[in-house]
Amino acid sequence: MNIAELQKKLLASARANPPSDDVPYAFEQRILAVLPSKPACDILATWNRRLWQAAGPCVAVMLLLGAWTRFAQHKDSSRETLAADLESSLYLPFDNSTETW
Amino acid sequence: MPDSATVERADAELIAAVLGGDTASFEPLLKKYQPRVFATARRYARRESEVEDIVQEVFLKAFHKLNSFRGDAPFEHWLMRLAVRTCYDFLRAHQRNREMSFADFTDEETDWLDRFAAKPSDASENAAAARELVEKVLALLSPAARLVITLLEIEDRSVKEVAALTGWSVPVVKIRAFRARAEMRKCLEKLARGKYL
Numbered sequence: 001m002n003i004a005e006l007q008k009k010l011l012a013s014a015r016a017n018p019p020s021d022d023v024p025y026a027f028e029q030r031i032l033a034v035l036p037s038k039p040a041c042d043i044l045a046t047w048n049r050r051l052w053q054a055a056g057p058c059v060a061v062m063l064l065l066g067a068w069t070r071f072a073q074h075k076d077s078s079r080e081t082l083a084a085d086l087e088s089s090l091y092l093p094f095d096n097s098t099e100t101w
Numbered sequence: 102m103p104d105s106a107t108v109e110r111a112d113a114e115l116i117a118a119v120l121g122g123d124t125a126s127f128e129p130l131l132k133k134y135q136p137r138v139f140a141t142a143r144r145y146a147r148r149e150s151e152v153e154d155i156v157q158e159v160f161l162k163a164f165h166k167l168n169s170f171r172g173d174a175p176f177e178h179w180l181m182r183l184a185v186r187t188c189y190d191f192l193r194a195h196q197r198n199r200e201m202s203f204a205d206f207t208d209e210e211t212d213w214l215d216r217f218a219a220k221p222s223d224a225s226e227n228a229a230a231a232r233e234l235v236e237k238v239l240a241l242l243s244p245a246a247r248l249v250i251t252l253l254e255i256e257d258r259s260v261k262e263v264a265a266l267t268g269w270s271v272p273v274v275k276i277r278a279f280r281a282r283a284e285m286r287k288c289l290e291k292l293a294r295g296k297y298l
Contacts, residue, residue, distance in 0.1 A: 005221050010235040013228075031131055031161070
């Protein structure tokens with residue numbers, strides 16, 4: 001017997017005869033009878049959804065802050081001023097030779 | 102006939118009402134989608150009581166998980182995913198003794214096989230015996246093999262659709278489909294060996 005052909009034929013038979021979509025009479029009443037008054041709150045699903053919702057705004061804020069910091073660095077030389085101030089403060093005792101501790 | 106956008110809007114309104122505490126709004130959703138869920142469940146369970154239990158479980162799950170429905174895709178797709186996964190769970194929970202011999206076939210099924218062995222074109226695929234036979238062979242398969250054969254080969258869905266319905270990745274679906282076809286061939290060989298090979 002040709003098994004491959006038999007397999008094809010049986011699958012074709014299943015394809016040609018789809019199951020019925022008949023619904024037993026008033027089946028929906030059976031389900032409605034067992035439904036609670038309100039869907040239960042799925043805490044994990046809610047938490048998951050909120051995290052995904054928060055991801056977009058967080059990335060946007062991060063990008064904005066990154067861009068702003070980079071832009072501010074180029075425009076402002078306060079970093080160099082700060083470095084110079086720090087250096088002069090550190091070397092102040094050595095520069096001022098008259099002062100003794 | 103309402104277009105799909107209208108249907109989706111109507112579904113979305115009903116879902117919002119259910120989530121707001123109006124349980125009665127679930128009834129139109131139930132009435133609308135239960136034929137599809139019944140047809141899906143009948144692919145995996147034979148006894149009508151089992152089919153009804155599966156459908157009830159699908160809709161109870163849908164009700165309880167309704168707040169996880171994000172509305173990115175139509176409600177029907179979300180519900181069918183739930184239905185397919187529930188059917189898969191059913192198959193896994195009801196893995197009976199999958200041993201079967203040629204003696205388990207009815208006379209009609211044996212006749213059909215005889216006709217097929219003599220001349221394959223003489224055995225009609227529309228015969229009731231062929232339908233019964235394929236049911237029996239599918240029942241011999243492992244749950245994953247039965248699911249993938251049903252979705253890919255019988256319902257004629259694409260690998261991508263099967264992946265979306267089952268939650269498996271595309272490569273996993275391809276591997277399981279390959280194994281499922283081999284498993285089905287092996288089952289047929291085993292059944293026919295005694296008499297024909």
